[in-house]
Amino acid sequence: MLKTERLLLLPAKEDLAPRLAEYYRRNRDFLRSFEPPREEDFFTAARQRALLVQEAEAAEQNTSRRFYLQLPDQPDRIVGMVGLNNIVWGAFCSCFLGYKLDGELTGQGYMTEAVAAVTDFAFTRLRLHRIEANVMPRNRASLRVLEKNGYINEGLSRYYLNINGVWEDHVHMVRINFALHN
Numbered sequence: 001m002l003k004t005e006r007l008l009l010l011p012a013k014e015d016l017a018p019r020l021a022e023y024y025r026r027n028r029d030f031l032r033s034f035e036p037p038r039e040e041d042f043f044t045a046a047r048q049r050a051l052l053v054q055e056a057e058a059a060e061q062n063t064s065r066r067f068y069l070q071l072p073d074q075p076d077r078i079v080g081m082v083g084l085n086n087i088v089w090g091a092f093c094s095c096f097l098g099y100k101l102d103g104e105l106t107g108q109g110y111m112t113e114a115v116a117a118v119t120d121f122a123f124t125r126l127r128l129h130r131i132e133a134n135v136m137p138r139n140r141a142s143l144r145v146l147e148k149n150g151y152i153n154e155g156l157s158r159y160y161l162n163i164n165g166v167w168e169d170h171v172h173m174v175r176i177n178f179a180l181h182n
Helices: 014-026 028-032 045-060 110-125 140-148
Strands: 008-011 065-070 080-088 094-101 130-135 152-163 166-176
Touching: 008 110, 014 028, 014 045, 014 065, 045 065, 065 110, 080 110, 094 110, 110 130, 110 140, 130 140, 130 152, 140 166
Parallel strands: 094 130
Antiparallel strands: 008 065, 065 080, 080 094, 130 166, 152 166
């Protein structure tokens, strides 16, 4: 588990499934324009439990790490997540960052705080060299989270991901762990 000033970041565990399913149901409309289309079973605790098992296994294999955000005074509620996805070791030593927050909590600095904690974890604990994040140009709030955390714009990836049935361009943001170079 990671902690910030206002958040607990919980690693993937099966027992989060009911809270995670509720998070996705609560934010279904809010997240629709930022995610791929979802089948109806995605919003069930059973499906979330299966995904959490896969995420826990990936963490054990050091190929992914996902953290679920919780406000300390609301232990029965997931309010978002941050993931280090597709970790590749060897000469690459990099991953992709993904994150999402409860629609009711945007604009309050929670995601900036969570991304800072997970970036620090990736660089100090995992000793990754590079973290990449890809964000749709219209998602200014998400780009601002990355900018505040020292990520730099490396360009535009055209038709990068299929989001809600449309191939969307994405801004390619990167942060390099320069401490590894000293």
